[in-house]
Amino acid sequence: xxxxxxxxxxxxxxxxxxxxxxxxxxxxxxxxxxxxxxxxxxxxxxxxxxxxxxxxxxxxxxxxxxxxxxxxxxxxxxxxxxxxxxxxxxxxxxxxxxxxxxxxxxxxxxxxxxxxxxxxxxxxxxxxxxxxxxxxxxxxxxxxxxxxxxxxxxxxxxxxxxxxxxxxxxxxxxxxxxxxxxxxxxxxxxxxxxxxxxxxxxxxxxxxxxxxxxxxxxxxxxxxxxxxxxxxxxxxxxxxxxxxxxxxxxxxxxxxxxxxxxxxxxxxxxxxxxxxxxxxxxxxxxxxxxxxxxxxxxxxxxxxxxxxxxxxxxxxxxxxxxxxxxxxxxxxxxx
Ligand code: TF8
Numbered sequence: 001x002x003x004x005x006x007x008x009x010x011x012x013x014x015x016x017x018x019x020x021x022x023x024x025x026x027x028x029x030x031x032x033x034x035x036x037x038x039x040x041x042x043x044x045x046x047x048x049x050x051x052x053x054x055x056x057x058x059x060x061x062x063x064x065x066x067x068x069x070x071x072x073x074x075x076x077x078x079x080x081x082x083x084x085x086x087x088x089x090x091x092x093x094x095x096x097x098x099x100x101x102x103x104x105x106x107x108x109x110x111x112x113x114x115x116x117x118x119x120x121x122x123x124x125x126x127x128x129x130x131x132x133x134x135x136x137x138x139x140x141x142x143x144x145x146x147x148x149x150x151x152x153x154x155x156x157x158x159x160x161x162x163x164x165x166x167x168x169x170x171x172x173x174x175x176x177x178x179x180x181x182x183x184x185x186x187x188x189x190x191x192x193x194x195x196x197x198x199x200x201x202x203x204x205x206x207x208x209x210x211x212x213x214x215x216x217x218x219x220x221x222x223x224x225x226x227x228x229x230x231x232x233x234x235x236x237x238x239x240x241x242x243x244x245x246x247x248x249x250x251x252x253x254x255x256x257x258x259x260x261x262x263x264x265x266x267x268x269x270x271x272x273x274x275x276x277x278x279x280x281x282x283x284x285x286x287x288x289x290x291x292x293x294x295x296x297x298x299x300x301x302x303x304x305x306x307x308x309x310x311x312x313x314x315x316x317x318x319x320x321x322x323x324x325x326x327x328x329x330x331x332x333x334x335x
Pocket of ligand 1: 039094
């Protein structure tokens with residue numbers, strides 16, 4: 001069958017294993033152009049870090065060239081993941097949330113109000129739990145090479161200031177293509193719709209939705225203040241960026257090329273975290289001038305958390321109870 005052919009096909013010279021994706025083969029290598037697709041624009045720290053990845057790879061390798069495509073010109077997050085599976089695109093660095101459509105366990109990162117700050121996120125992602133999650137994408141024809149940062153997500157809308165649960169009621173909120181986010185916003189009383197990031201600006205401009213949620217840099221650099229009046233510090237979830245390589249293409253690379261790429265992905269990820277955090281602080285200051293910033297009132301975070309509890313319970317089995325418990329334990333340990 002095709003399955004068997006696919007499993008036996010390709011290059012049989014499966015010697016040198018790399019650090020990451022260590023159970024997958026390597027090939028002959030040779031001259032290659034690595035195409036990287038990201039959904040955000042060329043003002044975003046994720047783009048800067050993608051250029052850093054390019055610089056690192058090209059400095060180390062004589063036969064690898066990297067091309068970076070921003071703004072979802074190649075594809076939105078979900079389609080880009082599919083292209084990696086088919087081997088028609090080399091790299092994408094999406095939020096983990098659309099990956100849940102392929103690997104339910106990834107929903108662990110979508111559970112709201114679990115990660116308190118960036119330091120805890122770093123410890124969990126850089127430790128054994130993060131490694132285990134990176135390895136897990138192998139089953140979907142992907143190689144997970146590094147964690148990058150998008151940041152904590154915050155709510156914006158064009159209708160009213162949001163200071164607590166009451167204000168969220170009835171707001172038409174765009175969510176990522178992820179059922180946990182969808183159910184969490186329903187539980188908070190909003191009226192959510194899933195949509196690709198590439199369609200979001202137009203949807204807000206045309207008023208088909210009232211609001212959306214993203215980290216401060218993405219909100220500012222995607223020019224959302226042009227179409228949104230209000231912003232609040234909901235900080236409701238930390239969904240990381242994940243650096244994904246097509247397994248099909250990966251196995252054609254030489255062990256040396258794989259090594260150069262793995263290291264560059266991790267190195268550029270460190271740069272990405274630093275830049276994202278600098279830009280996040282600056283972005284919030286600018287957003288406070290361009291929009292109405294409303295602080296979430298005391299006691300309201302507790303109400304949010306209480307309201308989303310049934311959503312966490314609902315998805316625990318689907319994600320895998322063990323993974324959820326392990327994640328929460330790692331978060332606690334890191335606090
Ligand atoms: C979203 C995400 C996006 C990223 C990017 C487009 O709201 O936060 O910023 O996944 O790849 O869709």
